[in-house]
Amino acid sequence: MRRVAVIGAGMTRFGERWEEGMRELAVEAGVRALESAGVRGSQIQALYVGNMSGGRFIGQEHIGALAADYLGLNPIPSTRIEAACASGGLAFRQAYLSIAGGEFDLVVAGGIEKMTDVLTGQATTTLGGAADQEWETFFGATFPSIYALMARRHMHEYGTTEEQLAMVAVKNHDNGLKNPYAQFRKKITVEDVLNSSPVATPLKLLDCSPITDGAAAVVLASEEMARKITDDPVWINASAQASDTLALHSRSSFTSIPATRLAAEKAYQKAGIKPKDVDVAEVHDCFTIAEIMAVEDLGFVPKGEGGKAYEEGMFELGSDISVNTSGGLKACGHPVGATGIKQVAEVFWQLRGEAGERQIPDAEIGLTHNVGGSGATVVVHVLSRYPDLRQR
Amino acid sequence: MRRVAVIGAGMTRFGERWEEGMRELAVEAGVRALESAGVRGSQIQALYVGNMSGGRFIGQEHIGALAADYLGLNPIPSTRIEAACASGGLAFRQAYLSIAGGEFDLVVAGGIEKMTDVLTGQATTTLGGAADQEWETFFGATFPSIYALMARRHMHEYGTTEEQLAMVAVKNHDNGLKNPYAQFRKKITVEDVLNSSPVATPLKLLDCSPITDGAAAVVLASEEMARKITDDPVWINASAQASDTLALHSRSSFTSIPATRLAAEKAYQKAGIKPKDVDVAEVHDCFTIAEIMAVEDLGFVPKGEGGKAYEEGMFELGSDISVNTSGGLKACGHPVGATGIKQVAEVFWQLRGEAGERQIPDAEIGLTHNVGGSGATVVVHVLSRYPDLRQR
Numbered sequence: 099m100r101r102v103a104v105i106g107a108g109m110t111r112f113g114e115r116w117e118e119g120m121r122e123l124a125v126e127a128g129v130r131a132l133e134s135a136g137v138r139g140s141q142i143q144a145l146y147v148g149n150m151s152g153g154r155f156i157g158q159e160h161i162g163a164l165a166a167d168y169l170g171l172n173p174i175p176s177t178r179i180e181a182a183c184a185s186g187g188l189a190f191r192q193a194y195l196s197i198a199g200g201e202f203d204l205v206v207a208g209g210i211e212k213m214t215d216v217l218t219g220q221a222t223t224t225l226g227g228a229a230d231q232e233w234e235t236f237f238g239a240t241f242p243s244i245y246a247l248m249a250r251r252h253m254h255e256y257g258t259t260e261e262q263l264a265m266v267a268v269k270n271h272d273n274g275l276k277n278p279y280a281q282f283r284k285k286i287t288v289e290d291v292l293n294s295s296p297v298a299t300p301l302k303l304l305d306c307s308p309i310t311d312g313a314a315a316v317v318l319a320s321e322e323m324a325r326k327i328t329d330d331p332v333w334i335n336a337s338a339q340a341s342d343t344l345a346l347h348s349r350s351s352f353t354s355i356p357a358t359r360l361a362a363e364k365a366y367q368k369a370g371i372k373p374k375d376v377d378v379a380e381v382h383d384c385f386t387i388a389e390i391m392a393v394e395d396l397g398f399v400p401k402g403e404g405g406k407a408y409e410e411g412m413f414e415l416g417s418d419i420s421v422n423t424s425g426g427l428k429a430c431g432h433p434v435g436a437t438g439i440k441q442v443a444e445v446f447w448q449l450r451g452e453a454g455e456r457q458i459p460d461a462e463i464g465l466t467h468n469v470g471g472s473g474a475t476v477v478v479h480v481l482s483r484y485p486d487l488r489q490r
Numbered sequence: 491m492r493r494v495a496v497i498g499a500g501m502t503r504f505g506e507r508w509e510e511g512m513r514e515l516a517v518e519a520g521v522r523a524l525e526s527a528g529v530r531g532s533q534i535q536a537l538y539v540g541n542m543s544g545g546r547f548i549g550q551e552h553i554g555a556l557a558a559d560y561l562g563l564n565p566i567p568s569t570r571i572e573a574a575c576a577s578g579g580l581a582f583r584q585a586y587l588s589i590a591g592g593e594f595d596l597v598v599a600g601g602i603e604k605m606t607d608v609l610t611g612q613a614t615t616t617l618g619g620a621a622d623q624e625w626e627t628f629f630g631a632t633f634p635s636i637y638a639l640m641a642r643r644h645m646h647e648y649g650t651t652e653e654q655l656a657m658v659a660v661k662n663h664d665n666g667l668k669n670p671y672a673q674f675r676k677k678i679t680v681e682d683v684l685n686s687s688p689v690a691t692p693l694k695l696l697d698c699s700p701i702t703d704g705a706a707a708v709v710l711a712s713e714e715m716a717r718k719i720t721d722d723p724v725w726i727n728a729s730a731q732a733s734d735t736l737a738l739h740s741r742s743s744f745t746s747i748p749a750t751r752l753a754a755e756k757a758y759q760k761a762g763i764k765p766k767d768v769d770v771a772e773v774h775d776c777f778t779i780a781e782i783m784a785v786e787d788l789g790f791v792p793k794g795e796g797g798k799a800y801e802e803g804m805f806e807l808g809s810d811i812s813v814n815t816s817g818g819l820k821a822c823g824h825p826v827g828a829t830g831i832k833q834v835a836e837v838f839w840q841l842r843g844e845a846g847e848r849q850i851p852d853a854e855i856g857l858t859h860n861v862g863g864s865g866a867t868v869v870v871h872v873l874s875r876y877p878d879l880r881q882r
Contacts, residue, residue: 099590119624152619154545159619160574163866167734167740173752175731180570182552188569192584199591200491205616227551232511235549321720339567341558348559360565402651410826474555475568 103331106135107443112431127313148209150187182228186438187468210441246298262405264291274425281431310431336368355473373397380441495723498527504823517862519705538600540577574620578830579860654684654797666817673823702823728760747865765789772833
């Protein structure tokens with residue numbers, strides 16, 4: 099299969115975007131991505147769009163066609179991908195496969211979600227569609243409650259503390275402060291997190307990612323096309339996806355997400371790297387416990403040592419592995435269909451040295467980790483400055 | 491890119507399936523497809539699932555993960571594709587691309603929709619998500635009304651009659667009579683159609699496809715894999731997709747679907763055939779007028795002559811081009827996410843000589859035509875007994 103590069107990225111400010119509907123957000127992110135790549139819309143050959151629940155949030159399905167229409171990209175193929183909160187990461191993966199396999203040379207992968215324009219409670223109910231409707235959501239389980247089970251068990255098995263969970267949120271808010279696209283640009287303290295309202299004990303309000311409107315888009319190109327367009331491509335060294343049971347109760351452990359381990363192992367193997375080679379990672383911190391499990395399951399620290407790592411300042415901006423430099427889902431915001439694409443955009447900017455105030459030094463290898471539901475879908479990508487990491 | 495074959499197909503009975511939920515239907519179709527192909531689940535490397543609106547119909551998104559879970563296919567990648575009523579066709583296309591491009595060798599493409607378990611009116615409202623929510627659905631436009639506009643204009647421009655529209659339904663019911671999977675196995679007459687309740691004039695109840703529960707699945711294989719498994723593969727000679735404006739009012743004509751013309755032209759070119767070479771076609775007859783426009787836009791008859799063709803008995807079972815031998819959306823039923831896959835399954839059976847009572851003689855080349863919304867997404871596939879139709 100062929101090498102594929104990312105050559106441009108754009109996103110909207112994430113947040114409560116009362117003045118814009120889904121189509122306006124799609125256009126804002128898409129046009130910025132095209133401008134970033136230095137290509138015209140007429141050069142684009144296909145569009146893949148990640149969106150979780152346009153049908154329930156705003157009564158609109160057929161999001162691929164909508165995005166192509168309003169971006170003026172007709173009549174190229176446009177395809178919506180859905181895998182709950184991993185929708186964006188899977189849209190990126192399908193775009194990658196379509197170029198690597200030889201069907202297209204220049205493709206846009208986007209992600210979008212318009213979540214705030216709903217009645218109280220309806221967003222959480224809609225997000226429940228990512229879990230098992232018959233065996234979890236129907237009986238009242240919400241995502242905070244599902245991740246609270248994981249947090250409680252992680253605390254029981256490994257001694258992880260609520261303070262350690264809080265440190266994840268504090269770090270991500272520190273990073274979000276430096277990101278002009280972030281929903282929350284506000285410093286918080288461990289005390290702020292611990293004193294925030296309980297949502298599903300032990301998770302409190304500031305342990306949870308927010309409800310967000312937003313869109314993000316990236317431009318992918320075949321090696322030949324990328325070299326024609328830019329001197330500064332970011333290469334996709336690996337793309338890997340794994341599935342697991344839809345319901346948490348069907349798993350053998352609550353403290354690990356096996357699909358993360360499987361996808362990561364495959365991605366490291368394809369890219370020819372070890373976890374410690376990663377310089378910058380955008381991981382799926384829908385809740386603070388999710389980031390702690392992610393850094394463990396991705397192999398950045400041994401299982402059970404995630405909590406302690408945050409006390410030691412690991413994963414902060416500029417450390418050996420900078421995690422969630424964008425602010426993560428927690429501070430940058432979590433428009434579910436857009437998150438996986440935003441992760442790629444952030445890593446793209448870090449690897450190009452275009453991350454502004456939050457730029458880390460000498461970023462060479464980046465990773466994105468996007469989770470759907472409580473871990474039924476996971477997709478991991480490795481990106482870098484090198485077309486082949488085995489030859490660096 | 492590599493050659494890809496379909497080596498197995500399975501589907502559920504379409505209809506009101508009160509005893510089964512979405513996951514039971516998924517398993518029923520998936521297991522039948524695996525049995526048809528003679529492969530085990532453990533050999534499958536990826537799953538693509540078409541579904542339009544699980545979120546609104548039954549509160550369940552994340553349909554890819556659900557299907558992999560209940561089919562026992564974890565941890566392979568499973569991806570849901572949505573493009574309204576073209577979701578199944580696009581899922582098949584992504585599965586095709588994933589093998590043609592070299593990522594996988596053995597993939598299941600499935601489609602599913604559970605539509606009947608809703609309150610009165612809610613199915614039509616949910617289907618409105620395939621149109622433009624802000625400019626069509628919000629103002630009360632339903633799909634029957636949108637296609638009624640097309641029908642009225644077609645009658646005005648070309649003299650198409652309500653009797654001719656009715657003949658489409660009569661033919662498809664005749665075919666459905668011979669299909670054990672069909673929702674309606676009941677002969678109807680032109681008079682029955684003309685006397686049925688008006689839905690959106692000139693379309694009457696029997697001009698409209700029904701609300702349906704159902705699932706379908708096919709197994710795709712690379713050439714090397716296909717030749718190992720079967721002596722009787724059906725080859726995918728072309729896959730083509732096109733987009734158009736989401737809203738009907740943005741188009742320059744109401745009597746043609748440009749994305750059908752574009753996708754068909756590309757498919758014919760890729761496959762190296764002319765429209766008249768097609769022996770059997772499953773086309774998107776969500777309404778009777780849609781089939782008339784389809785046979786015109788696919789080039790089976792000149793524009794405007796579609797209605798008359800039905801008076802002459804063209805497109806009946808065993809004619810030069812047999813159209814909708816399954817009964818089509820009208821009689822076989824239209825579980826929207828499953829329809830595009832059912833179309834492939836029907837063509838597969840016809841080309842293999844496994845279509846039972848509705849088998850047409852000497853079927854060599856088949857075509858599937860799947861439309862999303864009022865034509866914003868169209869996907870066309872050409873399948874045949876020949877790996878390369880230029881060398882037949």
